[in-house]
Amino acid sequence: MSIDVSTAPLDASAASLVVVGSVAYDTIETPLGAREDCLGGSGTFFSLAASSFTKASVVAVVGEDFKPEDRAILEAAGVVLDGLEQAAGKTFRWGGKYHEDMNGRDTLFTDLNVFEAFEPKLSATQKNAGFVFLGNIQPKLQAHVLEQVRSPRFVAADTMNLWISIAKSDLVDVLRRVDCLFVNDEEARQLTGKRSVLLAARDIQAMGPETVIIKRGEHGAVLFNGGDVFYVPAFPLEKVVDPTGAGDTFAGGFVGYLHATGDLSAENMRKAMVVGSLMASFCVEGYGVDRLKSVDRLAIAARYKAFAELTRFGALAL
Amino acid sequence: MSIDVSTAPLDASAASLVVVGSVAYDTIETPLGAREDCLGGSGTFFSLAASSFTKASVVAVVGEDFKPEDRAILEAAGVVLDGLEQAAGKTFRWGGKYHEDMNGRDTLFTDLNVFEAFEPKLSATQKNAGFVFLGNIQPKLQAHVLEQVRSPRFVAADTMNLWISIAKSDLVDVLRRVDCLFVNDEEARQLTGKRSVLLAARDIQAMGPETVIIKRGEHGAVLFNGGDVFYVPAFPLEKVVDPTGAGDTFAGGFVGYLHATGDLSAENMRKAMVVGSLMASFCVEGYGVDRLKSVDRLAIAARYKAFAELTRFGALAL
Numbered sequence: 085m086s087i088d089v090s091t092a093p094l095d096a097s098a099a100s101l102v103v104v105g106s107v108a109y110d111t112i113e114t115p116l117g118a119r120e121d122c123l124g125g126s127g128t129f130f131s132l133a134a135s136s137f138t139k140a141s142v143v144a145v146v147g148e149d150f151k152p153e154d155r156a157i158l159e160a161a162g163v164v165l166d167g168l169e170q171a172a173g174k175t176f177r178w179g180g181k182y183h184e185d186m187n188g189r190d191t192l193f194t195d196l197n198v199f200e201a202f203e204p205k206l207s208a209t210q211k212n213a214g215f216v217f218l219g220n221i222q223p224k225l226q227a228h229v230l231e232q233v234r235s236p237r238f239v240a241a242d243t244m245n246l247w248i249s250i251a252k253s254d255l256v257d258v259l260r261r262v263d264c265l266f267v268n269d270e271e272a273r274q275l276t277g278k279r280s281v282l283l284a285a286r287d288i289q290a291m292g293p294e295t296v297i298i299k300r301g302e303h304g305a306v307l308f309n310g311g312d313v314f315y316v317p318a319f320p321l322e323k324v325v326d327p328t329g330a331g332d333t334f335a336g337g338f339v340g341y342l343h344a345t346g347d348l349s350a351e352n353m354r355k356a357m358v359v360g361s362l363m364a365s366f367c368v369e370g371y372g373v374d375r376l377k378s379v380d381r382l383a384i385a386a387r388y389k390a391f392a393e394l395t396r397f398g399a400l401a402l
Numbered sequence: 403m404s405i406d407v408s409t410a411p412l413d414a415s416a417a418s419l420v421v422v423g424s425v426a427y428d429t430i431e432t433p434l435g436a437r438e439d440c441l442g443g444s445g446t447f448f449s450l451a452a453s454s455f456t457k458a459s460v461v462a463v464v465g466e467d468f469k470p471e472d473r474a475i476l477e478a479a480g481v482v483l484d485g486l487e488q489a490a491g492k493t494f495r496w497g498g499k500y501h502e503d504m505n506g507r508d509t510l511f512t513d514l515n516v517f518e519a520f521e522p523k524l525s526a527t528q529k530n531a532g533f534v535f536l537g538n539i540q541p542k543l544q545a546h547v548l549e550q551v552r553s554p555r556f557v558a559a560d561t562m563n564l565w566i567s568i569a570k571s572d573l574v575d576v577l578r579r580v581d582c583l584f585v586n587d588e589e590a591r592q593l594t595g596k597r598s599v600l601l602a603a604r605d606i607q608a609m610g611p612e613t614v615i616i617k618r619g620e621h622g623a624v625l626f627n628g629g630d631v632f633y634v635p636a637f638p639l640e641k642v643v644d645p646t647g648a649g650d651t652f653a654g655g656f657v658g659y660l661h662a663t664g665d666l667s668a669e670n671m672r673k674a675m676v677v678g679s680l681m682a683s684f685c686v687e688g689y690g691v692d693r694l695k696s697v698d699r700l701a702i703a704a705r706y707k708a709f710a711e712l713t714r715f716g717a718l719a720l
Contacts (some may be wrong), residue, residue, distance in 0.1 A: 282639065320600040358715055392715070
């Protein structure tokens, strides 16, 4: 049984970017410290990042234990919560421990709780969404969401090694209807059998998505957009506090910026990559959403300029 | 006993960039194939890469089995070989096997042979060198080279985890006299105990080198030059044939370009980083020096432009 807690009336523009993903409580151990029950999940990170640029509407489920103060964080950022169901039971919980170098991590536990029976149902307004982000859920559920959206202009999706292993044909079905896929190097190789990331990206493009974004953690990300290839580094930080959610935050910055500008040109995709990377750099500066929730336009503009400074170089003099 | 095979008279300009390193035969296994006794070694890769821009003079030792056709490769590229000793015994041999993803590798054997008793002796002209590259040899030998150079303008050095483990205080002594150090992420962390590459680079700068270059293999490289920070990606290739020598080739492109232009400004260091990365991208396209030896200015200029295209982006529109 699920209880719909939506109250505010929807308007068309508010629903025009829809994200389907998890809203969860994360327990995080890093070499620097630990935190219990941080607000997290792909839907959370994506929508908070996107909210710096546009309105994002979340489709997700939480349990009866979901704290009002966490709902307030999302509301304060302007996230549209009409699609956030509250169901009997506990909120999805994940625990992870990061390795010494903060790159790798081990999952300590995954308690799906209310997420186990999650069947995303879009409202009438959400069905008219122009931009859709399918967070890292089962490919069959991603397909179920897409079936509900009438004529999206831009569909982006995330996935993971687990689905490539156990549900590859479902994933391949979804990819036919996806414009932009986020994966890491390893997933790109696993999905295609190609060693070269360049060849792997081309193979994925041939499966459907014209745009493939390879996420590389502390090494940044690569955009393959049609024939265009673009590299963005990760922002160099003195201290990474918690890498959790960086990938979804990247996606939220990227898709949120594209939605805000309404511009899917190659030039604008490059800018969106920088926005994604800079939003991820804010994300990892605090536990959970601690830093992300307080990012403002001024900080974003300053870091965007810092990225330009990190990568510019002049013509060759020979 | 070592036999000096130098014949041609030296001129001052020819000696003004000196590289001390190995000239070796490498046996390489990759997931794509294998090759025996490829011409390799840090001195070889560095000097070949530098030779696209300037004259480089090698200080190294080879055995009686060193093939005339391999000497001819270096001569054809314009490498100055007066400092290449030929000693009784066999040439240094190294064998390695690359992992499936072509990033990691295992050393199969290291036969130092004539390199074991190598004591670099600089000629009168080499002692006047303006630019020096100290390849990855024992820190004590690196120091021994530096003691022979009168007043170098720019000293660059490479090192490795082994020397950080067993000869750290010798290495720290050398670093006081080094302007530019090449290391990878792991070595930077090992040398400083700092997790953040940014903080590690600052600590290394405090040990002496104003310029620290962090090599990241397929993820490119980062320049820390005084307060300036610059990222360059690795060039995306359809096929990496053999990663051996990519780091020394990067260094050869970087230092060779700086020497050719005589310009150590921050702006020119950024350009030199791109040159280093593009030379490394040629290097890995063939076994040993197969591709590197045939790179011309036209190919370099074209790839430099491709790097600019890979990383450019416009101003934020918000």
